[in-house]
Amino acid sequence: MRKSRLSGRAPWRAGFLSIVVDVSRGIPAHGMRAELFRLGPERTLLAAGTVGATGAVALPDAVAQAPQQPGLYEAMFHVGPYYRNRGDPLPMPVFLEHVPYVFGIADPAQHYHLPLKVTP
Numbered sequence: 001m002r003k004s005r006l007s008g009r010a011p012w013r014a015g016f017l018s019i020v021v022d023v024s025r026g027i028p029a030h031g032m033r034a035e036l037f038r039l040g041p042e043r044t045l046l047a048a049g050t051v052g053a054t055g056a057v058a059l060p061d062a063v064a065q066a067p068q069q070p071g072l073y074e075a076m077f078h079v080g081p082y083y084r085n086r087g088d089p090l091p092m093p094v095f096l097e098h099v100p101y102v103f104g105i106a107d108p109a110q111h112y113h114l115p116l117k118v119t120p
Helices: 079-085
Strands: 002-004 016-022 033-039 044-051 071-077 099-105 111-118
Touching: 071 111, 099 111
Parallel strands: 016 111
Antiparallel strands: 002 111, 033 044, 033 071, 071 099
16 A cells, blocks of 8 residues: 555545456446454444445545544455356355455555455
């Protein structure tokens, strides 16, 4: 994950942007479920939503609860269910069922990108 100067463009207003691309089709992974957790003594769900038509993760609950303080966070992407909902034939076991990204926010005033490319 890297910092960016594009802080005014993030759907997650706290300076965190995730873009998910279905590279098997060359399109955004529109409709994939995603969740954002804060990690600490307990794993706390901050927001849940889906990947939008542009590939950006749309988590409406995240506006008030997104990473606003330094700490560890986890973004969980539900890849297997995304492909099953599309009707794609999947091998068993599926290559990617769920993809967790554990990341740290050192400076909430910065903008961070978390890109994800997936295949069935």
